[in-house]
Amino acid sequence: MSKVNLSIPAVQIREIRINSITGYQGSAEGLVNESQCGLKDKNRSFSQCLGCATSKAACMTILVQDGAVISHGPVGCSSCFHEFAFTYRVNSPLRNVDKPTQRKIYSTNLQEKDTVYGGNVKLAKAINEVYERTKANVIFVLTTCAAGIIGDDVESVCEQAEEELGIPVVAIFCEGFRSRVWTTGFDAAYHGIARKLIAKPREHRSDIINVVNFWGSDIFKEWFAPFGAKPNYITPYSTMESLKYSSEAAATVQACSTLGSYLGAALEQEFGVPEIPAAPPYGIAQTDRWFRALGRTLGKEETAEELIAEKKREYLPQIEALREKLKGKTAYVTAGAAHGHAILDILGELGIEASGAAIFHHDPIYDSGREENDQLAQRVNDYGNVPNFNICNKQEFELVNSLNKLRPDILMARHGGMTLWGAKLGIPSLLIGDEHYGMGYEGLVNYGERILETLENDEFVKNLEKHAVNPYTNWWLNQEPHYFLAGGTGK
Numbered sequence: 001m002s003k004v005n006l007s008i009p010a011v012q013i014r015e016i017r018i019n020s021i022t023g024y025q026g027s028a029e030g031l032v033n034e035s036q037c038g039l040k041d042k043n044r045s046f047s048q049c050l051g052c053a054t055s056k057a058a059c060m061t062i063l064v065q066d067g068a069v070i071s072h073g074p075v076g077c078s079s080c081f082h083e084f085a086f087t088y089r090v091n092s093p094l095r096n097v098d099k100p101t102q103r104k105i106y107s108t109n110l111q112e113k114d115t116v117y118g119g120n121v122k123l124a125k126a127i128n129e130v131y132e133r134t135k136a137n138v139i140f141v142l143t144t145c146a147a148g149i150i151g152d153d154v155e156s157v158c159e160q161a162e163e164e165l166g167i168p169v170v171a172i173f174c175e176g177f178r179s180r181v182w183t184t185g186f187d188a189a190y191h192g193i194a195r196k197l198i199a200k201p202r203e204h205r206s207d208i209i210n211v212v213n214f215w216g217s218d219i220f221k222e223w224f225a226p227f228g229a230k231p232n233y234i235t236p237y238s239t240m241e242s243l244k245y246s247s248e249a250a251a252t253v254q255a256c257s258t259l260g261s262y263l264g265a266a267l268e269q270e271f272g273v274p275e276i277p278a279a280p281p282y283g284i285a286q287t288d289r290w291f292r293a294l295g296r297t298l299g300k301e302e303t304a305e306e307l308i309a310e311k312k313r314e315y316l317p318q319i320e321a322l323r324e325k326l327k328g329k330t331a332y333v334t335a336g337a338a339h340g341h342a343i344l345d346i347l348g349e350l351g352i353e354a355s356g357a358a359i360f361h362h363d364p365i366y367d368s369g370r371e372e373n374d375q376l377a378q379r380v381n382d383y384g385n386v387p388n389f390n391i392c393n394k395q396e397f398e399l400v401n402s403l404n405k406l407r408p409d410i411l412m413a414r415h416g417g418m419t420l421w422g423a424k425l426g427i428p429s430l431l432i433g434d435e436h437y438g439m440g441y442e443g444l445v446n447y448g449e450r451i452l453e454t455l456e457n458d459e460f461v462k463n464l465e466k467h468a469v470n471p472y473t474n475w476w477l478n479q480e481p482h483y484f485l486a487g488g489t490g491k
Contacts, residue, residue: 025482035364056185068104073144212260216436265367283345322448335414348383356388426465
């Protein structure tokens with residue numbers, strides 16, 4: 001049964017749609033096995049921090065080049081949005097954006113009286129004012145907890161504004177309380193885009209492949225060229241036009257299955273654009289599968305085999321040399337779900353033992369419903385089990401506890417702020433924000449060289465450990481990381 005329903009304004013949350021969880025302690029193999037026979041989430045009796053779906057919806061909409069974004073709520077709910085304006089300008093050269101423009105971000109700034117009398121009128125005025133100021137080709141309205149609690153009819157206000165202005169005005173329902181899995185915010189953004197912006201295809205083209213991604217470097221241009229195609233990136237740096245006709249692409253691929261699960265399924269089920277049946281290409285085994293799946297989808301299997309052979313001739317000797325240098329090293333990974341699995345693939349391919357991982361949530365299956373997209377299961381099959389596997393929705397106190405006990409040779413992180421904890425413990429720590437940096441055969445060389453650099457330059461973190469103050473007590477560091485998780489000894 002289809003999990004995508006574009007007839008309703010709000011996307012179904014991940015906990016219901018694909019049974020995502022935020023609490024688990026065990027091993028990667030155990031999690032894979034439990035996912036196949038019905039997985040139940042575990043609550044925590046203590047929680048330190050959480051993410052918010054609104055910011056995830058924001059990062060997928062603010063970076064649309066000719067769009068504007070209105071946060072419908074108190075101004076504080078949009079206080080982090082400036083970072084996406086920074087991201088847009090810094091990374092635009094990677095996507096060949098000649099003239100990056102200032103991002104158009106606004107807030108309705110709901111006050112206390114608005115929570116009593118309602119914010120519909122204020123929102124309607126804001127939409128008109130934003131259009132007059134920006135002449136944007138699309139306006140996205142992001143809901144917040146305050147707007148959801150008071151029950152503002154955001155969908156009707158947006159529909160009326162759309163009729164008056166003659167441009168799409170897209171309501172995106174991404175209140176923080178809606179879901180415990182904040183990546184539902186990605187789904188909310190893509191649900192609105194699929195409902196309101198993507199048009200039925202005029203024709204299907206063989207020279208365009210959709211890439212659902214964040215803002216990494218443009219590696220797909222080179223990879224797709226032998227297939228006679230070029231990438232259509234969604235949504236960072238996309239335009240109204242490129243989003244509208246993404247329905248005409250030959251296929252859809254993803255840089256991160258956590259991010260693109262919903263949109264990939266929507267493009268396939270509603271618009272006939274096939275999502276390739278493979279997880280993203282991290283590690284040799286998965287990169288082989290990915291190129292072959294792409295070749296089969298495009299009807300160009302020979303081209304895929306030629307490309308695989310060419311890349312292996314160039315990069316396998318370098319990868320083998322890196323394996324020799326990294327033999328016997330251990331690493332701990334902290335990252336979002338699918339990209340955390342990707343980093344574990346890279347470690348397995350480089351011969352580095354993964355001593356554990358703190359992954360922010362877990363999707364037992366993605367919206368495609370295909371087993372081929374289950375990157376964690378493939379990681380276990382390709383490189384073996386990962387012990388000390390913790391699903392911890394950014395609970396840093398659990399991360400510090402695990403690091404203190406395991407003391408890996410290196411901490412691998414995807415999100416800012418996490419490497420601090422490794423450094424305070426004297427553990428060399430590596431953060432790479434470009435999700436494309438580790439892809440493919442060349443990505444293994446990239447990561448391997450950076451890991452070696454980080455391991456060899458450990459003087460700073462060793463000195464920092466001597467002077468850093470750890471906010472967590474010895475009592476906590478002597479407990480098990482899952483102490484506060486259901487089934488642990490804490491209450």
